Amino acid sequence: MDLLQSIPLIGPLLGWVLPFLIVLSIVVAIHELGHLMVGRWCGIKAEVYSIGFGKVIWSRTDKHGTVWQLALLPLGGYVKFLGDMDPASAGQVDDSEIPPEERRHAFHNAALWKRTLTVLAGPVANFILSIVVIAGLALYIGKGSSEPVIGDLGDLTEEQTEFRIGDRVMSIDGEPTETFVDILETLIQARGEPVEVVVERENGQQAFTTRYRTAPRIADISFDGAAIRAGLQPGDLVMDINGRAINSADQLQIMMTELQTNEEIEIKIDRQGKLRVFNFVPDVKEREHPVTNEIVPLPTMGVLLDTSSGLSPERVAASPIEALEAGVYRVGYVIERTVSFIYAIFFKGADTSSLSGPIGIAKHSTAAAERGVVDFIHFIAFLSTAIGLFNLFPIPILDGGHLTFYLVEALRGKPTNDAVVRYSMMAGLSLLLMLMVFVTFHNDLGLGEWYASRISQ
Secondary structure (H helix, E strand, C coil): CCCHHHCCCHHHHHHHHHHHHHHHHHHHHHHHHHHHHHHHHCCEEEEEEEEEEEEEEEEEECCCCCEEEEEEEEEEEECCCCECCCCCCEEEHHHHCCCCCEEEEEEHHCCCHHHHHHHHHHHHHHHHHHHHHHHHHHHHHHHHHHCCEEEEEEEEEECCCCCCCEEEEEECEEEEEECCCHEEEEECCCCCCCEEEEEEEEEEEEEEEEEECCCCCCECCCCCCHHHHCCCCCCCEEEEEEEEEEEHHHHHHHHHHHHCCCEEEEEEEEECCCCEEEEEEEEEEEECCCCCCEEEEEEECCEEEHHHCCCEEEEEEECCHHHHHHHHHHHHHHHHHHHHHHHHHHHHHCCCCCCCCHHHHHHHHHHHHHHHHHHHHHHHHHHHHHHHHHCCCCCCCCCHHHHHHHHHHHHHCCCCCCHHHHCCCCCCHHHHHHHEEEEEEEEHCCCCCHHHHHHCC
């Protein structure tokens, strides 16, 4: 990345665009390959498999008569089946235009269940890609060990902690530590106060006094909470609230309970190495008190904190079954969170500022690439799941729109009128373009607040 960005004039652009194009090309290629392969298994002929749009810069024809091609604009792709009027399948050609011996291989002449499976195969291919990628990473990097051994210092530096990678923690404040969970629980409960630690290193046992202070990271954020309305994001490190340094997630939870109702807070966060300040009034919701365990109204930001930004365990090999379970769980989690977000937008007035258009996705892909190969691969898996799910939405021109037409066809016993399909596709395309323009203008470019301030003058 640094090499790309050092190129005069075009370097910064390449460093920002290239990761996005790599991610998008991989996800789209697998999506369209799903359509092609299942369609072929169902006896439907694919005329063109294209990555990109516009002028063709490379192509070859396989033994099945399918043209595989790369086009000049790598911003998507498509499969054009025999009988499709265009790559979006927004209508069909007349059978008279198809040689008689090939008509049975036309998409529109295939049985309803074959067309359904062919359309469904694209999103399913995206989900499978995500599962395989996450499972592969789990096999490569392993899983956290339960042994009381320090595997990584996380966001802490060696100047901030006396712990070292490879330390086997024998006891903390005289209490034996048998698992890594014991280490974290004891350190977190100390809330930044000094503790006596005994560790075993290569040169024998060593004792030292340390304070375990690690800023909690926002792992997830409520779509209708105060934090997202204020502009906080997953990945932010909470450094300070009202001038008090935050040493742990536990301390932050306690501090929130001490706030007065409708009291504005000033929160300092570290976002990718840059300190930012936000001021907002937390919501008040009934939840469990972190000390008394009673369900009472308490100030809440609407965030889920990640306590793993500090010490983490050694990683050990994961079995293929465990890796596969991790992949399935992650895909299910992304789907569940996305559906919950959409529900919150329509029924709870959730803020839409976390939606991303092409520019936002490009920024996220660049940030993931800068964090390293593992994070970049994780982002590919996330985006593949998101695109697979998005394509299942019942919007004409998306796969979900085609599936909706097929459901209507199954109920009516005959296909939807071709003109209705074409006009619906045009409406669906218009809707998607308006959504993209809105998200790009309001969120990706950050012009929403500026525009609101201008029209209010």
